Amino acid sequence: MPELPEVETTRRGVAARVIGRRIVDLQVYDPRLRWPVPTDLKDRLQGYIVEALERRSKYLLFRIGLGTLLVHLGMTGSLRVYSRPPARVRHDHVDLVFDDDAVLRYHDPRRFGAMLWAPSPVDAHPLLRSLGPEPFDPAFDGDYLWRVTRSRTAAIKLALMDSRLVVGVGNIYANEALFRAAIRPATPAWRVGRSRLTRLVSEVRAVLSEAIAKGGSTLRDYVDAGGEPGYFQLNYYVYGRAGEPCRICGSLIRHSRLGARSSFYCGRCQRP
DNA sequence: CCGGACGCCTGTCGGC
DNA sequence: TGCCGACAGGCGTCCG
Numbered sequence: 001m002p003e004l005p006e007v008e009t010t011r012r013g014v015a016a017r018v019i020g021r022r023i024v025d026l027q028v029y030d031p032r033l034r035w036p037v038p039t040d041l042k043d044r045l046q047g048y049i050v051e052a053l054e055r056r057s058k059y060l061l062f063r064i065g066l067g068t069l070l071v072h073l074g075m076t077g078s079l080r081v082y083s084r085p086p087a088r089v090r091h092d093h094v095d096l097v098f099d100d101d102a103v104l105r106y107h108d109p110r111r112f113g114a115m116l117w118a119p120s121p122v123d124a125h126p127l128l129r130s131l132g133p134e135p136f137d138p139a140f141d142g143d144y145l146w147r148v149t150r151s152r153t154a155a156i157k158l159a160l161m162d163s164r165l166v167v168g169v170g171n172i173y174a175n176e177a178l179f180r181a182a183i184r185p186a187t188p189a190w191r192v193g194r195s196r197l198t199r200l201v202s203e204v205r206a207v208l209s210e211a212i213a214k215g216g217s218t219l220r221d222y223v224d225a226g227g228e229p230g231y232f233q234l235n236y237y238v239y240g241r242a243g244e245p246c247r248i249c250g251s252l253i254r255h256s257r258l259g260a261r262s263s264f265y266c267g268r269c270q271r272p
Numbered sequence: 273c274c275g276g277a278c279g280c281c282t283g284t285c286g287g288c
Numbered sequence: 289t290g291c292c293g294a295c296a297g298g299c300g301t302c303c304g
Contacts, residue, residue: 003297034280034300058298075298076282091282110281112298127300154275163299170297219297220284259276262295 002073004135004168005211006222006230007058010079013225014060015053017081017102022049023064025097029088034074034114037094044117045069045096057131057167061122068122074112080105081225109221132165135204140166142198149189149197155258156192157185160204169204171261172217172239177204179238184270185263186256210235238264 002010023045031037048065055061060079062069071079085095085103094115096104106115118125133140148165149156159165160174169177178185180203183192192200216222216230219240223229233240237247242255246266256263 006297032281034298072298074281075296108281109283110296110298112281152274158275161298172297217297222297260278260295 003170003173006216008212009216009224011055014079018050022099024099027095030093033111037115038117067119070116070118072114076110077108077113131163131167135168142201145197146194152189155186156189157258159189173207175239175264176207182270184272185265
């Protein structure tokens with residue numbers, strides 16, 4: 001499910017409820033995630049205050065006690081804060097219980113997500129160490145993208161989704177940003193010129209900003225910390241619209257496959 | 273270093 | 289109605 005806008009929406013919703021609160025208990029109902037929830041996690045969390053909740057790439061970083069609780073939502077993970085937690089349902093994995101009785105619950109049917117402990121400094125953690133710049137980092141600009149794609153023969157869409165080059169851009173927003181920048185997804189990255197890459201950078205930022213403003217995208221099961229869906233899927237130009245008319249020129253949106261992921265584009269607006 | 277394929281899981285949907 | 293394969297928002301790992 002979640003790309004950067006959904007993770008960021010979750011971060012904001014969760015932060016409003018848990019920053020400054022003390023963790024009084026941790027209940028692990030099902031530790032089977034991408035990696036097992038560490039058995040000693042409770043020791044690292046219980047009795048400590050959540051000092052900050054940050055985001056790096058699609059990882060949520062809870063600054064707690066002597067380190068960081070690292071949470072990734074994978075494809076179907078969600079975090080919700082409950083004042084009065086309802087009965088657990090299938091695929092609920094973990095509850096963090098706070099001193100005001102609020103509960104932060106992690107739910108993840110496909111179990112591609114993760115809940116791990118990282119000692120300081122968190123940036124040195126193996127999962128974070130090789131990540132490229134954030135899309136809103138000034139270091140991510142047209143010149144940078146131009147430089148790192150000169151020797152890349154693979155498709156520009158794959159480069160955009162390569163977390164070593166830039167983080168946070170998943171399949172939906174890669175398709176949308178490339179449409180807005182009028183670049184075909186399958187274009188070899190090295191063939192895209194500097195000015196077009198500068199355009200791409202600004203379109204990546206634009207589409208992510210707009211998606212965050214709409215609370216992200218809800219395709220099937222994404223909800224934010226309060227259980228609310230996002231609405232940005234209503235603003236898609238191409239994602240999931242194969243066979244439907246382009247919102248700009250009316251020609252039919254095409255579908256192809258890059259790697260194992262679906263690509264969508266307009267054959268007229270996005271020149272080869 | 274680069275690029276592609278695979279695997280991890282469950283749920284849903286379309287076609288027969 | 290039932291079954292079966294394809295596919296889904298991610299990404300670490302392995303191999304050439």
